[in-house]
Amino acid sequence: MKKILVLIAMSLSCHVIGQTDADMLKEIYKSALVEGKSYTWLETLSLDIGGRLSGSLNAERAVNWGKEELDQLGLDKVWLQPVMVPKWVRGAKEFAYIKAGSGETTSVNICALGGSVATNPLGVTASVVEVKNFEDLKALGEAGIKGKIVFYNRPMQADLINTFEAYGGCVDQRYMGAVQAAKYGAAAVIVRSMTLNVDNLPHAGSMTYGDLPVSQRIPSAAISTKDANLLSSMLKLDTSLQFYFKQNCKQLADVKSYNVIGELTGSEYPDEYIIVGGHLDSWDLGDGSHDDGAGIVQSMEVLRLFKTLNIKPKHSIRVVMFMNEENGLRGATEYAKVAKAKGEKHVVSLESDSGGFTPRGFSFDCKDDTFNKVLSWKPLFKPYLIHYFEQGGTGADVGPLKTPENVTVGLRPDSQRYFDHHHAANDTFDAVNKRELELGAATMASLVYLFDTHGI
Incomplete structure (x- = not known):
């Protein structure tokens, strides 16, 4: 009889957790689609600033813009992390x-x-x-x-x-x-x-x-x-x-730039970090809307959603705008170096660097038992047509953070149109669909919420 009662209790507990998670994901998607800021942010980054080649004036302007926007979100911490980057001019x-x-x-x-x-x-x-x-x-x-x-x-x-x-x-x-x-x-x-x-x-x-x-x-x-x-x-x-x-073209001496970082400090595990990010730099032919303005504003939107929906994270959640992914990966390397020196434990690192198209799911680099846990969340994403959950490569900027124990993740949008724009003059704001961009941000926030709630 005791065994039956325990099984019933476990079943009810799972049902309650599942229902709560489903309700929260519904709220996340609703907020992103009805009152999201990712598209407005991208408009400013793309049209007011433009292409952001590492070491350029526009890259510097993007850093200042990113910090100002994160400050306005009312996060617990916002700072600039110095990094020397190459300066190549066309x-x-x-x-x-x-x-x-x-x-x-x-x-x-x-x-x-x-x-x-x-x-x-x-x-x-x-x-x-x-x-x-x-x-x-x-x-x-x-x-x-x-x-x-x-x-x-x-x-x-x-x-x-x-x-x-x-x-x-x-x-x-x-x-x-x-x-x-x-x-x-x-x-x-x-x-x-x-x-x-x-x-x-x-x-x-x-x-x-x-x-x-x-x-x-x-x-x-x-x-x-x-x-x-x-x-x-x-x-x-x-x-x-x-x-x-x-x-x-000409290669000049390295110059100082910055990663832009914002944090919501965790209530239970403040020294364990879940990060979301993309790269702030871009090539100079277009305005870098898909590569990787989309990833930047989607990552910012994750923290805005947590604040707006009053989600108090257990782990510290960071947004990281990495500098110099395109021609050096200096920002990611520096971030990982500083994290290691400080003994920071990064449990999950999620990157968006595949364009702002319709999200299809995620790729995960993690242990099999963690991946099996992730697969149990797949039904929660079914109402949003998110079905791609695979083990494999994730992203360049989160790569230096990978350890045998932690999880790195890449958002996987539909990729069929991505290389029409990749690194070309038509990588521009008009090529990004507002709803697709917002769905990607909501999908990222939902996964972060589940990892924060249930661990790895």
């Missing part, structure tokens, strides 16, 4: 054209890749060799590459439903393309933009020279997918054509 707009054997020229759309050196003041002109991967470089060798422009033309794999997997399958040519081509004496590198769309927009992104001496570094630029297709087709007809481009 300079005057790039210019490029294809020159056929007949002498006819066709202008094409390019942009310098972040961290690249400039061409000489007159630009670079050379014949072109098209490759798909680094194995092609090796096969051609110095005899087939020296003095030429290497054209990396491996597209994102269109039949992969997970577009981040498609991106990961070809981004090495952008990041490592120049340092690999320089080994064989290439004059420069142009890389097919990382997007599934075929358009005239070049997509920026970071690249590296590794330990290559400055004297051996070659210019590296992205070319739009439409122009990459054009160049490839022209090469098939005329292997003697030449490519010209000029870019004026």
Whole structure:
């Protein structure tokens, strides 16, 4: 009889907890959709400040804006965490054209890749060799590459439903393309933009020279997918054509910037932290609304929802606006370094850096028993059409905080349109849907609430 009573009590207890959680999630979604501030915040960040390249004036303005907005939320603590970041400047707009054997020229759309050196003041002109991967470089060798422009033309794999997997399958040519081509004496590198769309927009992104001496570094630029297709087709007809481009970028000395941090102090476990965050910096071609203005304002909205709904967290909840994710990850590295030095225990770290599209769920990097616990919450998200709960990669900025014991999480919105805008001039405020953005913020706040309430 006692066993039956215990089972009934447990059942009732679970029912009450589940019902309470469901009611709270309903309130979170209602507040985000009816009175949320994420879209208004994003409008200011995107339109009044704009693109926020690390070390730029706009990045500095974004830091000041972020701190002011967090101060107004009435959090327990708000502060700036200093971090030295790289300062790379694009300079005057790039210019490029294809020159056929007949002498006819066709202008094409390019942009310098972040961290690249400039061409000489007159630009670079050379014949072109098209490759798909680094194995092609090796096969051609110095005899087939020296003095030429290497054209990396491996597209994102269109039949992969997970577009981040498609991106990961070809981004090495952008990041490592120049340092690999320089080994064989290439004059420069142009890389097919990382997007599934075929358009005239070049997509920026970071690249590296590794330990290559400055004297051996070659210019590296992205070319739009439409122009990459054009160049490839022209090469098939005329292997003697030449490519010209000029870019004026420069790497300057590191400058001081900041991570922006706000905190609601926990009532029971003030020394255990759950963080939500995104990166405050962006590329300079658009205004960084999807990458990663959306993640910033969604993370801010999580703490606003806790305050508005009078949720008193057991753990300390932090919002972290990381600086310099795009070309260095300095902000995340510094935050993790300081946290370790202070002995801070980060139990859950949630990142939004996949755009402001309709949320589908989360990816988790955690122990199996924790993931099984998370799966038990899945029915709570069913009314909001959140169904994706998978173990896997989470996010770059929360990566340095990962330990064997804690949990890192990535918000996973629908990704099919993300790379249409990623690092391009059309990553702008008008491309963000208000309701989709707000649903993402509510989804993040709901998960934070459940982790705070029930632990890991």
